[in-house]
Amino acid sequence: MSGGLNLTLRVWRQNGPGDKGRIEEYQAKDINPNKSFLEMLDVVNEGLITSGQDPIEFDHDCREGICGMCSLVINGNPHGPERGTTTCQLHMRSFSDGDVITIEPFRAGAFPVLKDLMVDRSAFDRVTQAGGYVSIRTGAAPDAHATPVGKENADAAFDAATCIGCGACVAACKNASAMLFVGAKVTHLSLLPQGQPEREERARNMVKQMDEEGFGNCTNQYECEAACPKEISRNVISNMNGDFLLASLRK
Amino acid sequence: MQLDAKIPSGPIAEKWDKHRFNLKLVNPANKRKYKIIVVGSGLAGGSAAATLGELGYNVDCFCFQDSPRRAHSIAAQGGINAAKNYQNDGDSVYRLFYDTVKGGDYRSREANVHRLAQVSVNIIDQCVAQGVPFAREYGGLLANRSFGGAQVSRTFYARGQTGQQLLLGAYSALSRQISVGQVNMHTRHEMLDIVVQDGRAAGIVTRNLITGEIRSHAADAVVLATGGYGNVFYLSTNAKGCNVTATYRAYKKGAGFANPCYTQIHPTCIPVKGDYQSKLTLMSESLRNDGRVWVPLNKGDKRPPDQIPEEERDYYLERKYPSFGNLVPRDVASRNAKLVCDDGRGVADSGYGVYLDFRDAINRLGEDAIRARYGNLFHMYQKITADNPYKTPMKIYPASHYTMGGLWVDYNLMSNLPGLHVIGEANFSDHGSNRLGASALMQGLADGYFVLPYTIGQYLAQHGYGNTDNTGEAFKDAENEAQARIDKLLSINGKRTPDSFHREMGKLVWDKCGMARNEAGLKEAIEKIPAIRAEFWENVAVVGGGEGINANLERAGRVADFLEFGELLCRDALERRESCGGHFREEHQTPEGEALRDDENFCHAAVWEYQGQNATPKRHQEEMTFENVKLTQRSYK
Ligand SMILES: Cc1cc2nc3c(=O)[nH]c(=O)nc-3n(C[C@H](O)[C@H](O)[C@H](O)COP(=O)(O)OP(=O)(O)OC[C@H]3O[C@@H](n4cnc5c(N)ncnc54)[C@H](O)[C@@H]3O)c2cc1C
Numbered sequence: 001m002s003g004g005l006n007l008t009l010r011v012w013r014q015n016g017p018g019d020k021g022r023i024e025e026y027q028a029k030d031i032n033p034n035k036s037f038l039e040m041l042d043v044v045n046e047g048l049i050t051s052g053q054d055p056i057e058f059d060h061d062c063r064e065g066i067c068g069m070c071s072l073v074i075n076g077n078p079h080g081p082e083r084g085t086t087t088c089q090l091h092m093r094s095f096s097d098g099d100v101i102t103i104e105p106f107r108a109g110a111f112p113v114l115k116d117l118m119v120d121r122s123a124f125d126r127v128t129q130a131g132g133y134v135s136i137r138t139g140a141a142p143d144a145h146a147t148p149v150g151k152e153n154a155d156a157a158f159d160a161a162t163c164i165g166c167g168a169c170v171a172a173c174k175n176a177s178a179m180l181f182v183g184a185k186v187t188h189l190s191l192l193p194q195g196q197p198e199r200e201e202r203a204r205n206m207v208k209q210m211d212e213e214g215f216g217n218c219t220n221q222y223e224c225e226a227a228c229p230k231e232i233s234r235n236v237i238s239n240m241n242g243d244f245l246l247a248s249l250r251k
Numbered sequence: 252m253q254l255d256a257k258i259p260s261g262p263i264a265e266k267w268d269k270h271r272f273n274l275k276l277v278n279p280a281n282k283r284k285y286k287i288i289v290v291g292s293g294l295a296g297g298s299a300a301a302t303l304g305e306l307g308y309n310v311d312c313f314c315f316q317d318s319p320r321r322a323h324s325i326a327a328q329g330g331i332n333a334a335k336n337y338q339n340d341g342d343s344v345y346r347l348f349y350d351t352v353k354g355g356d357y358r359s360r361e362a363n364v365h366r367l368a369q370v371s372v373n374i375i376d377q378c379v380a381q382g383v384p385f386a387r388e389y390g391g392l393l394a395n396r397s398f399g400g401a402q403v404s405r406t407f408y409a410r411g412q413t414g415q416q417l418l419l420g421a422y423s424a425l426s427r428q429i430s431v432g433q434v435n436m437h438t439r440h441e442m443l444d445i446v447v448q449d450g451r452a453a454g455i456v457t458r459n460l461i462t463g464e465i466r467s468h469a470a471d472a473v474v475l476a477t478g479g480y481g482n483v484f485y486l487s488t489n490a491k492g493c494n495v496t497a498t499y500r501a502y503k504k505g506a507g508f509a510n511p512c513y514t515q516i517h518p519t520c521i522p523v524k525g526d527y528q529s530k531l532t533l534m535s536e537s538l539r540n541d542g543r544v545w546v547p548l549n550k551g552d553k554r555p556p557d558q559i560p561e562e563e564r565d566y567y568l569e570r571k572y573p574s575f576g577n578l579v580p581r582d583v584a585s586r587n588a589k590l591v592c593d594d595g596r597g598v599a600d601s602g603y604g605v606y607l608d609f610r611d612a613i614n615r616l617g618e619d620a621i622r623a624r625y626g627n628l629f630h631m632y633q634k635i636t637a638d639n640p641y642k643t644p645m646k647i648y649p650a651s652h653y654t655m656g657g658l659w660v661d662y663n664l665m666s667n668l669p670g671l672h673v674i675g676e677a678n679f680s681d682h683g684s685n686r687l688g689a690s691a692l693m694q695g696l697a698d699g700y701f702v703l704p705y706t707i708g709q710y711l712a713q714h715g716y717g718n719t720d721n722t723g724e725a726f727k728d729a730e731n732e733a734q735a736r737i738d739k740l741l742s743i744n745g746k747r748t749p750d751s752f753h754r755e756m757g758k759l760v761w762d763k764c765g766m767a768r769n770e771a772g773l774k775e776a777i778e779k780i781p782a783i784r785a786e787f788w789e790n791v792a793v794v795g796g797g798e799g800i801n802a803n804l805e806r807a808g809r810v811a812d813f814l815e816f817g818e819l820l821c822r823d824a825l826e827r828r829e830s831c832g833g834h835f836r837e838e839h840q841t842p843e844g845e846a847l848r849d850d851e852n853f854c855h856a857a858v859w860e861y862q863g864q865n866a867t868p869k870r871h872q873e874e875m876t877f878e879n880v881k882l883t884q885r886s887y888k
């Protein structure tokens with residue numbers, strides 16, 4: 001067994017939203033440390049499939065840390081132990097031979113489990129639909145150079161806009177708050193001149209939808225910031241609160 | 252098969268304006284009576300669905316991910332081209348047009364490419380207005396860089412995450428239309444078939460990936476925006492879910508598949524390590540602006556890179572192509588990497604890798620400047636390889652990345668199957684046999700925001716509205732067929748996973764129909780693929796049931812289509828007895844080893860018509876005529 005890792009996986013299995021769910025154990029044998037975490041799960045699944053057992057369902061797509069489709073709580077940490085890293089970019093060299101690894105879904109009332117490690121994050125889409133945009137029709141735009149944007153603001157807007165919508169912030173928060181996610185979008189647009197006309201309305205509508213979806217309140221623990229694979233700053237939350245406050249004062 | 256490209260007459264620069272004027276318009280009051288299906292929510296599908304919704308059409312949009320924001324466009328790194336000439340370096344619509352036709356090695360349609368260059372400028376305006384945070388200069392204006400083979404700086408970018416920011420822009424526009432009820436979004440739905448009724452595309456069949464429900468949807472027109480088929484090689488830079496199913500199913504229902512052999516192998520990806528890998532990761536080619544590509548001069552030189560002195564390094568691109576150097580187009584860069592590795596001078600464990608070295612750029616500009624340009628890419632590289640590219644050169648190797656081939660479409664982006672429109676990477680596109688860097692994002696958004704929303708009106712106005720009844724026989728047949736296929740997959744109870752078949756065929760197709768192709772190899776592949784396919788249908792392991800979530804079943808269905816499509820790819824490559832762009836036939840090269848076209852016999856798009864299971868498909872041709880750009884041997888010397 002040339003440098004391969006032998007691991008015990010404790011994996012959350014749940015047949016559907018109505019099922020109670022349970023942890024089951026699997027052995028992952030002789031895993032090359034250069035594999036990604038999801039490639040390790042692929043191997044376990046291939047073994048399950050060829051022995052006629054149901055493979056472990058998990059979401060993934062790009063496998064390069066940008067689509068936000070992968071999730072998983074690994075040993076209690078959304079996206080695993082490495083900072084600024086999605087599960088798909090986590091590599092097995094972060095683990096040691098003999099490790100026991102517990103793998104659970106992102107848990108939150110607003111993210112019901114669909115099956116095993118897959119959850120329903122459509123609440124994020126609905127929050128965006130409530131106002132995470134600039135109302136501009138195709139074809140109605142002025143020349144791109146008509147409005148200069150200072151580099152500092154443009155860069156800060158970009159930093160907020162790098163959110164991949166994975167939901168790790170929610171999974172990390174004991175209140176299942178979505179403030180980092182919503183704050184990131186509000187901040188991105190409120191730093192740009194294009195976002196100004198709808199600034200307050202946007203904050204108000206997105207926050208309203210966020211509450212309706214059942215996301216919790218922020219109690220300033222900032223577990224979200226620590227779990228965010230894109231390392232979005234907690235400052236987006238205070239920006240959002242500022243816009244929201246303005247909106248409420250003016251209403 | 253009728254292939255009328257419907258190219259408008261008149262001078263190239265006036266065709267689009269004239270055509271727009273001549274297109275039939277749909278009465279604004281009637282738009283709400285039409286229903287349009289858009290399959291795909293990437294740059295092409297997302298922008299089209301949003302724009303059609305804004306125009307007042309009722310849109311049903313489908314994607315297989317859990318959110319439209321996750322389409323694979325999100326992964327594009329480097330940038331998007333537009334002929335804005337903001338840098339005052341001599342760019343123009345005509346130059347972008349010219350570069351794209353030349354870069355595509357004269358295998359694209361002039362009229363389409365010119366239109367693409369024309370609308371490119373509107374795309375940037377649109378995206379900025381949506382709040383896309385493009386990189387800016389200190390004065391507050393947009394920054395540009397030069398990209399893959401262009402000698403002007405026309406590429407707009409958002410650090411190394413341009414695709415993400417553009418897609419989030421389209422997603423925001425789409426979200427707005429969803430919120431007002433113009434677009435009905437169906438996430439976690441996979442399209443399994445096209446429904447053809449009365450000779451037109453009348454709808455689609457989908458599987459709900461949560462409940463397993465198979466059902467059909469009828470509409471007045473169908474738009475496919477389902478992306479490329481680069482995963483035919485198994486290993487590629489595409490997302491795991493990228494598939495050929497939608498376009499291949501349309502092909503089986505009568506839509507022509509054009510130029511499947513035009514695949515783009517991207518020169519700068521992280522090399523393969525071991526045989527367990529599930530995908531390859533691209534390192535944006537913007538890195539070639541500052542990184543220098545080299546291999547050891549001597550075969551078998553195993554010293555670490557920092558111990559190889561300057562005179563024993565071969566900066567082969569700079570040596571062979573002094574005027575373009577490291578910025579030669581992708582096909583040229585990829586092929587040369589293969590050549591030096593085949594020559595025994597490759598690096599990386601497998602011997603299939605070359606260095607991309609930032610030492611000189613860091614010395615010249617400082618580490619901070621390099622971090623500002625490529626920080627996230629360097630970070631990603633380090634995550635995957637555990638090497639630090641600020642200290643030691645990256646190792647890179649070509650990988651499958653993009654597919655220029657796709658469903659044939661006319662100037663209106665409609666396939667030969669009336670009502671079926673195809674946009675983005677899924678169509679046979681404007682890139683001929685090789686796509687220039689930063690031009691796919693441009694094409695996807697051009698198609699979705701600025702072309703299809705006009706041209707589809709022509710079909711709709713002629714065809715009328717209200718075709719939303721999905722109870723006809725054609726619908727039921729298509730539903731039953733889809734169900735039968737799933738039942739069949741579930742009943743095999745074999746021993747091999749779908750992925751193992753995909754890997755086997757992918758390797759075969761990569762070896763025989765990848766960066767270099769020859770007659771014997773292609774014939775061998777065409778002979779072997781049916782055997783892999785036959786084993787698949789006898790020995791594939793699909794567990795669980797058809798109801799509910801079953802990723803194993805989803806993969807099996809997609810792999811089954813790749814196993815048929817791989818053969819079509821090789822057949823097209825075999826019949827195209829010339830080299831052009833990304834299609835390199837070893838029998839056809841210049842004495843210097845460059846691609847040698849045969850304009851007399853192959854200046855056409857090859858369009859394949861399905862003839863039935865296990866029958867050889869029929870090859871048709873659309874001649875490409877060049878009235879504005881003179882055909883020359885491409886030279887980047
Ligand atoms: C790693 C990478 C980097 C790139 N970088 C650049 C770059 O810098 N510049 C550039 O110009 N281009 C780049 N490209 C190319 C470019 O990103 C793509 O060509 C382009 O984004 C494709 O967009 P699309 O809308 O056609 O397809 P996609 O974005 O792939 O979208 C396809 C959509 O179709 C849906 N779909 C597919 N099949 C089905 C089905 N059967 N049923 C239902 N829905 C389905 C998917 O859910 C998705 O919504 C890059 C590509 C890759 C892989």
Ligand code: FES
Pocket residue numbers: 059060061062063064065066067068069070086087088089
């Ligand atoms: S799979 Fe796309 S971010 Fe992990």
